[in-house]
Amino acid sequence: MSDKTILRALKGEVLPTPPIWMMRQAGRYLPEYRATRAQAGDFLSLCYTPDLAAEVTLQPIRRYGFDAAILFADILLLPQALGPKLWFETGEGPRMETTTTMAAVKALKSKDLIHETLSPVYETVRILSRELPRETTLIGFAGAPWTVATYMIAGRGSKDQGAAHALKSADRETFSALIDVITEATVDYLSEQVKAGAEVVKLFDSWAGSLKGADFEDFAVKPTARIIAALRARHPGLPIIAFPREAGQGYIGFARKTGADCVALDNSVTPEWAAAHVQVSGCVQGNLAPEHMVTGGEALVRETRKVVEAFRNGPHIFNLGHGITPDADPENVALMVQTVRNG
């Protein structure tokens, strides 16, 4: 069996100290990230320049010795590879050419052509699998179809994913066709990451929480289950983490319904509740509020211990409940890591 702690936790082992990594661990809160990003020019150039993308992936590993490195890329690279233009407005976020009609869905590139755009990402993975310390696990990722579709339909981020919900009710056929295209392309994209050296993959469904009732089953659970089944057929035993953010009650049974080995939890659920209702059926990841990386101090130490304590009796990977923010203090991250590892 591998001695990598993350892989052991994903197989269900209960470890005396939980392995730890952090969403957005390579990011603007780190001065060394800002320097490399400046060298790249802009965010997308950083994503598509393998040496620099590998460099920023390694930075938080050198600084904190996290147990996992997550490939530096973005969930919007896959839809970009399907054809729509993508750019980032400084200080605002992503913008994308919209896909809202059946004609536009049909005009998306065939999934066999995505690798022309995405091959630098696979090269980043190859560099990382050579350069990472032997105890560090390499995580690949993609957005889950619903979350990716919300950006493709609205052409940008939105608080309530209104445009995607509107298309889902007004033109179910187009909406479902788009979900299917993304689902199939995601399988090929993640499969290439695994072939290049990713040891675990994670599906980010950041907007899963806005899907209610049958929609949650149809567009969060089912596409995730399809991707996982297809990946497992190609890569038996591949460990997979699913993050249906803000799923609430939807976290219960999510691993069983989708085949995920681990469910990542946001911090809108308490660790005590999640231990009782979600961790009972397998490994969980999470879920310290990212705000503590800004505020630090005794509250950080107390809440970190609470998370560790609540999940102590089952398989657990320590993480934040969402990505670390640019205003975080790198010293607070060090304090969190020290608290998890030394109590």
Ligand SMILES: Cc1c2[nH]c(c1CCC(=O)O)Cc1[nH]c(c(CCC(=O)O)c1C)Cc1[nH]c(c(CCC(=O)O)c1C)Cc1[nH]c(c(C)c1CCC(=O)O)C2
């Ligand atoms: C919704 C989403 C996106 N991207 C991602 C999600 C899902 C997770 C989540 O909910 O946060 C996922 C993502 N984005 C990034 C990673 C890299 C790996 C990691 O360190 O976690 C991952 C896993 C880098 C990034 N992706 C982005 C940055 C900041 C870009 C910069 O350097 O200016 C980073 C480090 C940009 C991005 N990318 C996206 C948005 C909305 C933004 C702008 C918001 C922001 O500025 O923080 C889309």
